[in-house]
Structures are given as structure tokens and as C-alpha cells.
Amino acid sequence: MEKLLNEDVSKQIKDYLSPMKNNITLVLFTEGDCQTCKETQQLLLEVSQLSDKITVVEKDLKSPEAKEYDISLTPSFVILNDEGVYQGVKFNGIPAGHEINSFLSALMDMSGHDFGFDPSVKARLDKLTRKINIKVFVTLSCPHCPPAVSNAHRLAMSHPMIEGEMIEAQTFPEISNQFNVSGVPKIIIDGTRELVGNQPIEAFLKEIEALA
Amino acid sequence: MFEISVDKFKESNIFETTELFDFLVVGGGPAGLNAALYARRKGLKVGVLTPEVGGQLHNTSEVDNYIGIQNIKGGALSDAFLKHTLELEVPIKTGHFVIKIDKVDERFEVTLDNQQVFYAKTLLYATGGSPRKLDIPGEEQYANIGVSYCTTCDAPFFKNEHVIVSGGGNSAAESVIDLAAWASKITVVHRSQWRADQILLDQHKKIPNLTVHLETQLKEVYGDGLRMKGVKAFDKVNQKEIDIPADGLFIEIGTIPKSDLIQHLAETNEQGEVIVDRDQMTSCPGLFSAGDVTTQPYKQIIISAGEGATAALAATNYIIHHS
Structure with a gap:
């Protein structure tokens, strides 16, 4: 297959990833010839070739890892930290178009780059007594979506009680319809509470605290 | 297929200092970026605070009325503005929303949503607008579900x-x-x-x-x-x-000015647009405003950029006469 990342884009990504600190692992789940599975696999492999700190591991839905990371859609992938620990950072569907930005941010953040959250964020999440899932529905043509995805992922990296997942709405119409998505970014917290648009981290925290 | 914007800049550590800025820009659209460019060229200590670079340019697919640049995507024009600004090493802090602006003892205090506070001699408020609503029955109920x-x-x-x-x-x-x-x-x-x-x-x-x-x-x-x-x-x-x-x-019926953060400092008109003079200065000395948030009736990229330039030059003069 032809390369997804042309020379210019590859160079930009390589430069961007050069300050990565720790090793990370991408665990990709695919199933047969599912929509965008091949492209997602190829994207992850091409990006991993641009940094020696990125390893890609491929699994299927029957693997114990799929259960461990609660994977039900394909393609999906999670990003593990340098100790191989899942910190709740998940992508469902290919992070192409504008979403390449939330993907690259997540790689940097997971490798130990400081994303500048105030310490009070973790303190507020410490009050959680159960796990909270944050879904961020996106389209690849949405310029306001990557910051919303990054916020969800950074909250997940800040606290073990939070899981953040990007869901590419066109690839997964069923779950998009289930949550009645026809405008993005649409943020669903714990399956019930909704935020629309690129929201400050405070808006996420208020919704999460309302659930606690 | 890939719209990379995340790698275009690295945050400057200038924002870790508590040093006084000469000219602090709130907003990263055409007005804010051009103002920062002009201010930097004048030698001012300048910084830009914005949740996202590019502002409403990102809602525009094609731009074909910015002279000298034909048929460019809104995002690409935003990238070109950013690249030019960064070549002058203008520090830009993204990813955070400004939540409060005050003027205390002749200097401006700007607070971010992570509680960081910055201080400046002059301030440019160029936050643009958010989409205007029709305000008709059913619009809110079916927002984002149609x-x-x-x-x-x-x-x-x-x-x-x-x-x-x-x-x-x-x-x-x-x-x-x-x-x-x-x-x-x-x-x-x-x-x-x-x-x-x-x-x-x-x-x-x-x-x-x-x-x-x-x-x-x-x-x-x-x-x-x-x-x-x-x-x-x-x-x-x-x-x-x-x-x-x-x-x-x-x-797609225009925008509502995002002037809420300075309404206690500067005069606005009935629509909430910030009233400015020919130097883009508001009724609050040292507080400038430019772009779609102001009373300027023609909301255009090139006009916002021009207003940003005016504000930066006027702020330079203001600092000379007030220091």
C-alpha cells in the first residue's frame, strides 16, 4: 500500500516527537477487514517508525488484553506508559484529518511531557470513588475536536479513575446514533452527561464532580 | 488527509515568569496574531494567550479574499499566520481559557483557567465572536441533533x-x-x-x-x-x-461578540461589541480591542488583521507616553 504519511508530514511528525521522554506502547485491536482497520494499522506503524520510543503491538478482540482494556470496537488502540500500564487513553477509529493532532499530543503526553495541569485537578479527581468514562465523538474534518479529545485523555492520565476515549463518529454510526450524535465535538461523561464543543477543563471537572 | 497543527510551535517559558508584559494579547485569530507580530517587531515584550490558534479561520473552508493569497483553506491561512508570528519568536500559550481580566494600579491582570496570572502594561482584547443564534423555538432543543x-x-x-x-x-x-x-x-x-x-x-x-x-x-x-x-x-x-x-x-448568521471578560472595564454597544477609537483603544486607557469583538461592521479576516496592527502600533506609542 502507498504510504499514508508523505515525506513532508513524516518530517513534521518526527520533529514533533523528537523531545519524547519515555518509551510507550500502542496496542492496536483490529478484526478482519473492518472499516479503516488497515489504514489505522498502517498509520500506527508509520508513526512508530518516526520515533524509537514507540512500539506497536497488535491484538484481536478475543485476546485477554481486549477484555482488560474494555475494547468493543475495531479499529481501536490504547497507549500504554513506559511500565506497560493502561492509563485510560483510547482511540476508536483512525486519528486522521484534524485528529492527528490529538494522537500526536497523546503520544507526547504519555511519554512524560508535562501538559501543564494545575495540581488542584488531581486533588479534585481524588474524591472519585468509582471509574468515570469520557467519550469524545469527533469527525476528521472538525478543527475544534482535537483539544476536546486531548482534555479527556489528559484527565485520564491524571487519574486512574478516569478513562478517555475518542470515537470517530463516521466509522461507528451505531454508537454515534446511540448517543444521538450529529454535532461534534460531543462529549459524553459516564454515559449520561453531555458537553458540546471545545470546553475548558473546568467544564469537564464540573460534570465529573456532579456525578461523584 | 492529515491536518497537522500541533507541531507548529513549542511553548515558550516566558509564561513561567512573573515579569510584566508590555503588550499581552488575548485571542489567537488574525487580529491577535498580527498585533503580536507588529508589537514584537517594535521590540515590545509580548505574549499571546488563546485556547486555540486561528480563531474563526478554522470554521472557514476556503479563503479567497485575502490579497496576495489565493484559494487557501482557513486552517492553512491560520498556519501561515502562526508560522510568520513564530519566526519572530512570539510566545503563544494555547490550551487554556482566560477567565478574568482586571486593571489594578495601572496594570492589567489576566487569569487563566489553571489560575496562572499574567501582568501587562497594555492589553489587546481580540477574542472574536461565537456563532449567533436565531433565538427561535426549537433551536436550542435541537442544537447538535440537527x-x-x-x-x-x-x-x-x-x-x-x-x-x-x-x-x-x-x-x-x-x-x-x-x-x-x-x-x-x-x-x-x-x-x-x-x-x-x-x-x-x-x-x-x-x-x-x-x-x-x-x-x-x-x-x-x-x-x-x-x-x-x-x-x-x-x-x-x-x-x-x-x-x-x-x-x-x-x-450561519454572523457572530456574537465575546466581550464578557472586559465589560466591567470598557464600554460596549447594545450588541455587546467593544467600542474603540481610531487607535483601537477602548474607553479604558491601555486596553485595546480589535477584530470581530469590536463595533467594526465588516467582519473580515484582513480587516481584523489590520486592526491588530493598528492596536500594536498605538500600544507602542501609549507605552512611550505613559512610562
């Missing part, structure tokens, strides 16, 4: 469906062109006549299944509770109510 304010974001949800575009300016005309790639049928409903550039309206002639209702006022969005199903409107020429069943409504 009603959309971002064509580039949401057009893919309306593949082979019938959508309505509300508005008569360039944004509405461009929205029609963008939606033509997805929707099977497009209907424009606008309360008066087209104000859009003729060059855009000429492109509409190539779009099949485009119907235009001018002099028609939207009255109501209706649906089944889960999704919108259509709109009711009033045809002012024929003096009759019309019902248009449709799957989506894209509202």
Missing part, C-alpha cells in the same frame, strides 16, 4: 440528507458550497437579500438541488424530540407560512 453552527465539523453527518442553511452572507454562501459535497438537497432560508460575494453565488449555479427562499423568516425548528425534522418559516413576499421538512439546519 441544528449546527459549524459546517466543516458537522457536514459529514448529513450525507444524502436534506439540509437548510440560514443566512445571507459569505459564511452562509460558503456553507452551501461545503454542504454540496455531502447533502442530497440544500435549501437556503434568509430573512432578506443575499449579501454574499457574487463570486460565491456564481458557484451556487453549479449545485443541483439548491433552493433559495429569500425574504423568508425562520420561525421554528421542530422535531420528534430526538432529532429535528424540519422548520417553519414565513414567506414575507407571499405573506404565507411555509413548512420545510429537513434533517439539518446550519445557522
Whole structure:
């Protein structure tokens, strides 16, 4: 297959990833010839070739890892930290178009780059007594979506009680319809509470605290 | 296929200091970035605070009225502005929203949502606008379940469906062109006549299944509770109510100025637009404003950029005369 990342884009990504600190692992789940599975696999492999700190591991839905990371859609992938620990950072569907930005941010953040959250964020999440899932529905043509995805992922990296997942709405119409998505970014917290648009981290925290 | 913007800059550690800025810019659209460029060239200690770089440029698919640059995507023009600004090593802090602006003892205090506070001798407020709403029954109920304010974001949800575009300016005309790639049928409903550039309206002639209702006022969005199903409107020429069943409504009727953070400091007009003088200075000395948040009636990229330049030059003079 032809390369997804042309020379210019590859160079930009390589430069961007050069300050990565720790090793990370991408665990990709695919199933047969599912929509965008091949492209997602190829994207992850091409990006991993641009940094020696990125390893890609491929699994299927029957693997114990799929259960461990609660994977039900394909393609999906999670990003593990340098100790191989899942910190709740998940992508469902290919992070192409504008979403390449939330993907690259997540790689940097997971490798130990400081994303500048105030310490009070973790303190507020410490009050959680159960796990909270944050879904961020996106389209690849949405310029306001990557910051919303990054916020969800950074909250997940800040606290073990939070899981953040990007869901590419066109690839997964069923779950998009289930949550009645026809405008993005649409943020669903714990399956019930909704935020629309690129929201400050405070808006996420208020919704999460309302659930606690 | 890949719209990379994340790698275009690295945050400067200038924002870790508590040093006083000469000129602090709130907003990263054309006005804010051009102001930062001009201020930096003048040798001012400048910084930009913005949740996202590019502002409303990202809601624009094609820009073809910025002289010297033909047929460029809104995002690409934003990248070009950013690249030029960064070549002068202007520090830009993104990812955080400004939540408070005050003036204390002749200096401005700007607080971010992470509680960081910055201080400046002069401040440019260039936050632009957020999409204006129609304020009709059903609009809020069906927001994001049929009603959309971002064509580039949401057009893919309306593949082979019938959508309505509300508005008569360039944004509405461009929205029609963008939606033509997805929707099977497009209907424009606008309360008066087209104000859009003729060059855009000429492109509409190539779009099949485009119907235009001018002099028609939207009255109501209706649906089944889960999704919108259509709109009711009033045809002012024929003096009759019309019902248009449709799957989506894209509202492109301009912006509401995001002036809330300085309304306690500077005068605004009835619409909430910040009132400025010929130097782009507000009624609050040292506080400048530029772009779509001001009373300037023609909301255009090149005009916002020009206003940013004026503000930076005027702020330079202001600092000389007040220090």
C-alpha cells in the first residue's frame, strides 16, 4: 500500500516527537477487514517508525488484553506508559484529518511531557470513588475536536479513575446514533452527561464532580 | 488527509515568569496574531494567550479574499499566520481559557483557567465572536441533533440528507458550497437579500438541488424530540407560512461578540461589541480591542488583521507616553 504519511508530514511528525521522554506502547485491536482497520494499522506503524520510543503491538478482540482494556470496537488502540500500564487513553477509529493532532499530543503526553495541569485537578479527581468514562465523538474534518479529545485523555492520565476515549463518529454510526450524535465535538461523561464543543477543563471537572 | 497543527510551535517559558508584559494579547485569530507580530517587531515584550490558534479561520473552508493569497483553506491561512508570528519568536500559550481580566494600579491582570496570572502594561482584547443564534423555538432543543453552527465539523453527518442553511452572507454562501459535497438537497432560508460575494453565488449555479427562499423568516425548528425534522418559516413576499421538512439546519448568521471578560472595564454597544477609537483603544486607557469583538461592521479576516496592527502600533506609542 502507498504510504499514508508523505515525506513532508513524516518530517513534521518526527520533529514533533523528537523531545519524547519515555518509551510507550500502542496496542492496536483490529478484526478482519473492518472499516479503516488497515489504514489505522498502517498509520500506527508509520508513526512508530518516526520515533524509537514507540512500539506497536497488535491484538484481536478475543485476546485477554481486549477484555482488560474494555475494547468493543475495531479499529481501536490504547497507549500504554513506559511500565506497560493502561492509563485510560483510547482511540476508536483512525486519528486522521484534524485528529492527528490529538494522537500526536497523546503520544507526547504519555511519554512524560508535562501538559501543564494545575495540581488542584488531581486533588479534585481524588474524591472519585468509582471509574468515570469520557467519550469524545469527533469527525476528521472538525478543527475544534482535537483539544476536546486531548482534555479527556489528559484527565485520564491524571487519574486512574478516569478513562478517555475518542470515537470517530463516521466509522461507528451505531454508537454515534446511540448517543444521538450529529454535532461534534460531543462529549459524553459516564454515559449520561453531555458537553458540546471545545470546553475548558473546568467544564469537564464540573460534570465529573456532579456525578461523584 | 492529515491536518497537522500541533507541531507548529513549542511553548515558550516566558509564561513561567512573573515579569510584566508590555503588550499581552488575548485571542489567537488574525487580529491577535498580527498585533503580536507588529508589537514584537517594535521590540515590545509580548505574549499571546488563546485556547486555540486561528480563531474563526478554522470554521472557514476556503479563503479567497485575502490579497496576495489565493484559494487557501482557513486552517492553512491560520498556519501561515502562526508560522510568520513564530519566526519572530512570539510566545503563544494555547490550551487554556482566560477567565478574568482586571486593571489594578495601572496594570492589567489576566487569569487563566489553571489560575496562572499574567501582568501587562497594555492589553489587546481580540477574542472574536461565537456563532449567533436565531433565538427561535426549537433551536436550542435541537442544537447538535440537527441544528449546527459549524459546517466543516458537522457536514459529514448529513450525507444524502436534506439540509437548510440560514443566512445571507459569505459564511452562509460558503456553507452551501461545503454542504454540496455531502447533502442530497440544500435549501437556503434568509430573512432578506443575499449579501454574499457574487463570486460565491456564481458557484451556487453549479449545485443541483439548491433552493433559495429569500425574504423568508425562520420561525421554528421542530422535531420528534430526538432529532429535528424540519422548520417553519414565513414567506414575507407571499405573506404565507411555509413548512420545510429537513434533517439539518446550519445557522450561519454572523457572530456574537465575546466581550464578557472586559465589560466591567470598557464600554460596549447594545450588541455587546467593544467600542474603540481610531487607535483601537477602548474607553479604558491601555486596553485595546480589535477584530470581530469590536463595533467594526465588516467582519473580515484582513480587516481584523489590520486592526491588530493598528492596536500594536498605538500600544507602542501609549507605552512611550505613559512610562
